Amino acid sequence: MNKKILIVGSILGILGIILGAFAAHGLEKLVDTDAINSFETGVRYQIYHAFFLLILGSTSFMSLKSKKAILYVVILGVIFFSGSIYGLATNNLSSFDFKTIALITPIGGLLLIIAWVVMLIGIIRNKVD
Numbered sequence: 001m002n003k004k005i006l007i008v009g010s011i012l013g014i015l016g017i018i019l020g021a022f023a024a025h026g027l028e029k030l031v032d033t034d035a036i037n038s039f040e041t042g043v044r045y046q047i048y049h050a051f052f053l054l055i056l057g058s059t060s061f062m063s064l065k066s067k068k069a070i071l072y073v074v075i076l077g078v079i080f081f082s083g084s085i086y087g088l089a090t091n092n093l094s095s096f097d098f099k100t101i102a103l104i105t106p107i108g109g110l111l112l113i114i115a116w117v118v119m120l121i122g123i124i125r126n127k128v129d
Helices: 002-025 033-059 064-090 105-127
Strands: none
Touching: 002 033, 002 064, 033 064, 033 105, 064 105
């Protein structure tokens, strides 16, 4: 499971760097500054959670069950939160209206919060100091 978590964290990090570069260099002529700032928010939270998974996968103080739950909640949270922000920020570049699914952004944020809470509970329950 640790290897899977580390792989997903690495992939999220790689994609975050690519998307951040795209926002800085590819979007500047296509969307306004507010849209670029929103896009960068999605990138920032994706990178935060890539690091989160890299740390989680490098530790041994959490149960396998907790790690698995955190992994899946983070994946869904990043897709819902960052993914919807990417879509909303580039909405005028697509034939799909991402505003119709804008409500998944806060759901994604809630999932990311839940991942951190699950980790906190796992740390508190761990008997080893």
